[in-house]
Amino acid sequence: MKKMKSSNRDTVRVFGGWPLLIACIVIVAVLVVIGFVGENNIRRILIRMFLYCAMAVVWNLMSGYTGMTSLGQQAFVGIAGYSMAVMTSTYLASYWVGLLVGGAIGAVLALVLAVILFRMRGMYFAIATWVIAEALKTFFLSWKFVNQGGGLSVMGRPTDRTIIYMVALLICVAAIVTVYLLLNSKLGLGLTAMRDDPDAASSVGVNIFKSKLICFVVAGIFTALAGGWYFLNNVSIYPNSGFGNSWTVAVVFIVIIGGIGTMAGPIVGSVVYIMLSEILADYPGWSNIILGFIAILVILFLPDGIIGTLQKKLKFEILSQKRFSQE
């Protein structure tokens, strides 16, 4: 944890914003304290929030900054969840092995898929990612090694929830810091140029393929890590839960509500999403309908999301990746 914060400090200092850095440290410190002393129910909610936040932050990196709108992130969640289950129950390894194997397979999957997907743009990309996730689900439904549709159990889940909580927080913070560093690097500048005009960016020397590949693989790894850890906490996995498109629904909702293409958007969005879904849990069946309506209304009337609208109204940017935001 300490190491993470010190590397965070360096970056933020370079781009100004001491108050912001202090605020971030305070928030993370409070979250760590809650992890030790918090009520179980609050910790359960926060674990979900961290994992969804990690997935949303990297989805935003793809969709909001590089124009790759993936509707198939559940491919990574499912693969990692199954890695966790297979490693712990079939091979009786520890959940750390399960987590790392899931992350590694997520990275490999992203590399392989990139070869196919990067030939496509826009809606073709979106649909192709979905088809791939569906194909994986169909395959797992008939794959004997993973017990077909019967699902698998995750073994050896730590009895102490604090470990699950801390690692979930770590995955979330690592995802945010990674995306922040990426966007503030030279690559980030290229990415924004690429999103706005791929041809022009390419002609001034932005290596589109490399930049997209880095984003896609980073997104794949963090989605896989978060997904694997989710299923450790959840204990059992089925093709329909691992590869279900509710993952993408949640992530898309979070990013749209928070503000697509803003650094703080997915973070705020995941807080809103988790709060809403906790409230709506009392009305089973209705939650997705209501979330869907909210998302459509937000797209219609607040197309920049909560953070995007606030930034425009108040001319103020949180965690900005702009070079000259202090004029």
Add this chain to the structure above:
Amino acid sequence: MQYLINGILLGGIYALLGVGMTMMFGIVKLTNLAHGEFIIMGAFASTMLAQWLGVDPIVTLIITVPLMFLIGVLLQTVLINRVMLQGSEPALLVTFGLSIIIQDALLLLFTADAQRANVAYNTATIPLFGNLYLPVLDLIVFAISLLTILVLTIFLRKTYMGRAIRATSDDTTAATLMGVSVKKTYAIAMGIAMATAAVAGLGVGMRWTFYPSSGGSYLLIAFGVVVIGGMGSIPGTLVAGLVFGLAQVIGGAQYGTLISYILLIIMLAVRPQGLFSK
């Protein structure tokens, strides 16, 4: 040989699944991620109406087709025309939101149970020479599908509205100058797409068991038909339907869908403009 017959007969309904998607793609330039849910809506409407009224599911088209047409026109006018002003990505995400809403609404209304529009001729066959036979149900669904596609083709070619739609598809600016209202045309196109979804839904309901959550897989097949057939090409759509029909028959219940998906991914990677693009 029997595979070929079954595959061809299934191809009709697959082509029909893709027709509404092609129209939205080619004319409105919208990727409608809710098309699968529209089809399932049609399937539920026909199945339920047929049960309540005690008629053959085919008869329910008299109600479902105009109803779905109206819903489509409304949806496009009230919602999608507005979102499309913001660009294609928000529009894509709105249709994604719609698909989630419809899917969960169907789940609330009809529970997660398997549904099927039962007909007396479910298992009837017409013997041909040798061991070959024609399944009556498949034949009827095939005929309905082809008829729908034929009617649609004639409408697009011969009527004023049809020509206006095609003109808008080819050159939006020129069509506007000629006095075509683009928004109205889009609304009608969406209406027609939903009407075809109503007919396709009937076919799905008669031919397969379906669930509120089935929309996704039919969307992907519809999309596959569009991609393999090439946008806006009706003969292409028919051939693509046939390809998927054969894949389904050869792969069987277990691998048919997987084969279709893999075909689609290969196609997207190698030739996304389709085999029959203009």
